[in-house]
Amino acid sequence: METVDVSPQYKATSPSAPSPTASHIACLSGARLQIRSLATFELVRNISLPSSHDVRRSQLAWSPPSTSPNGALTPPRRLSTFPPRSHRVLVADDDTTRVYDLRDEKWNAVINNGSGGMGKNINVEFGRDENEVLVWSDFVSRVMVWSLKTGRTVEIRDPKFSGKESRGWGYRRCVEEGVDGRGSVLALLCRSLGVDVLMLLAPGTYAVIKRVELATQDAQGIRWSRDGRWLAVWDAASLGYGLCIYTADGHLYRTISHDPSDELDKWGIEGLGIKTVQWVPGNEWLAVGGWDRRVRILSTKTFSPVVYLDHTTQIQVPSASVYAEQVDARGFRSFVLAQQPATPPKALVEKNDTGLMKQGISIMAFNKDGTICATRDDSTPTTVWIWDLCTLQPRTILILHSPFKALQWHPSYPSRLLIQSTHDSPTLYLYTADPFFSSKSSCTNSAAGPPTSLSLSDSFIKPAGSAPANWTARWLNTEADKKSAMVIGHQQGYVLVWPDGKDQVLRFEGQEGDESDDSLYDILTGRTPVPPLRDSARRRSHDSEEVGEDVIDIQKETVQGLESIGNFEDTFREKRGIVSRGRSVFDESGLDEMF
Template structure:
């Protein structure tokens, strides 16, 4: 990789959803840069009420530190503090500014989570007590309260809510009177259009398909395999049970669904459960298409690559190097470390992590009883294409637009964000150590490595710690300069073009919005 350009960062530094910008929250301002040129395109001075991400004490006040969120279209961002929300336009010259003060009073105390809704001006606020979900539209100057969302903790709240692509209809799972209820809400005023009680004892997730043609609802694994399919207007279409997913006379006695993942083209749905297999459904008919069994022993062959991580150090003071060796002998993937056994036996088995690549032809899976191993399946050929074996527990992320391009990141804190890039044509995964690219060869605070989700000639990685961030192009290895150095020169005397073909459907014109909220909107409870 070419020598990167390191820029000032903070613990609150995030790329925009469309990959065109990076916003950094500092002590008194937010700086927005273009990922194409690394030039500053906007700098927003924060009010004194916004607080400082650097002034919080180590104990007890981290919850009061401001946080940064990007809007769905990447045209705005939100600064969230303990007592107010501030929404700003991201581009230079934008006059958009809205403030919601004392928003905790709306939900009866400190919120557990704040997220954007379908539009740039819509905010979703979950009560920490689970009493209500509050929907605020800063342009309409109003709020809608929805009682008893089933999931309200920050780690699970988004599992009980889904926004329909294109239209923005809200599907929400609530719990009332000991029963689960699904409610469909209008895309603008969020009034209830329809609600019903599904034939389930303990629903665990709800999701629209990427094309918005189907609404999925799945049961708790303890209640067995049960997946309900609805049309967009809430009509029941099909119920999928264990007999549709598993073989054998005792299928109905097996523990049920752990994960339900849809392909980007909305044609496939992967169901992971407590078995060693993953079932693929075809969404037009919602019938089982194929079953992918994870073998207990792996036999390498020409059509199946098996790569094993090898860690070497020249001396105790030297940094470890990560290389990969292609296996030629039959082997079994490693299991859980002795000191990492789950507290409950039921958490040891099955597949709870799966994702399709951008082309919807590859599926990556990870078994809970073998968290150091990734399995790459070709769902077109219905065969296992690669197995990647690491020394530590890993997570993974496909590139949003480049097909068959995988980023794998170690979850071991001692590895400090060590990551790997893999594609089917590579000679094994390529390692990326953040400290090798950050200034002074060391990382400060928590590191993060992720894809910049923008369609470019070469894929781009975002690497950061608490003090610096940089962009890397894995395809630019061996060149004397990186693509941003020349771009910075080309744009040094000119302005940025802000059109974004990947912006979400619900982006709104800052010019129009300024007329509606020229005076900052303050939402108060009297």
């Protein structure tokens, strides 16, 4: 990690919600909804909320990304050239949901709970696209699907869960139908007359395609596979090890149960079942974390276990590097290479607690390539196991000073892991795997070094009141050619952090909002459409017909005090007015040969 860039002007005194494509960030500041561009940090929208809106019990959500152009721009020649963006954001309290559009300041939608006969709104999410909103009522009595185009509503009774963290519902993945991968069919887990029911609902109309009575007794969740072919449903752990695999049309394909353990005395938890379920990136594996401190990776061809990842109370793995964190009297953190066998600290057992509930695989995180897996066993909550799925062995094991609560791989960089601890102060750890370690083409024995600790206690003010700070940290979904960034905050403030420094951004004329700042690389490679002209608008009527090309006009100034980049007149000929018939705008730069 080279530098940590935390500028005071990028702090905010309110909770935040970054957009899925990391183009904007929304926050509540008092009774106002503020939306900033993450490219320029300029305030794009500053919306005043009614006095009746309960800011303290509000939630924010962004719409799924789409390729529809910004309304301020002229219609492009090819809509597919526009990068995906989330254009709508909603803010909801217990009674009302308000939706705003970044492309049209005059457009907004208000969804009212009416008399509230079915209870308050406990969770609000966008549906399969930006024109649908899903509202869960209190006591999990119903789900209301609202169409923002027609005002039509569809009521679905008796959902089993409140919908938070996508528990109990999900859209079938269908890449060709949506930029974000959301597809056509909604799977919803319901509970009717004491029976678990799987509802498969059609797109748009949400008519019932199929109603399936599940083979489970107390289903805990559903997960679509990444290719949309399979649907995994697992039973409560108290009922044993039960996992059901259904096809996309609702037919039961296989039921998986726990094999009798020969090590009952050692584990002491025979009878408890599944704790977490995740589909591994790709379409070949399903990972199941159990209360027996074992991760089973199943093949999607037979759904039989092919790999076991066991977590032991004593670490003795010659192929893995074990790093232990040390904290001195001044609070300085460092990592040392621990000798094996190493015994990490166990979870604290409270009075009248058997300790049985504090074990099992509660966190599994896979990188984007599916080559690395990071896990946590609740019996040793300070230990991070990082597995090499090429060699099927632990590669690095981290023993932290305090327990941690989140593991997040970067969505674009397969070798960067963010670890969030449970410290009272915001303390994060950045682990970078060896580049060859995270590559499918080669698996080597080289191991990465210890993680880098990042303390941001000086960058935050403790939240007002007696409530403790609820720290959250997440990666921004930046593209692979952009530098990584993260947002860290609590219930009353947030800050943006660039571990490797910020990208240099150039400003272009003729665009508004987030489209006004794009990297030069995106423009040259065609990933971002060429913006319309201002200075040459008068010549467009006859030059554009003859030449058939767009020419961009670049300002000499740059954003956020970066050094100016000269020689633009030598590269972009529009400043000199030299545009010849059939000649590329990159004629003398050599870029026409590169791209």
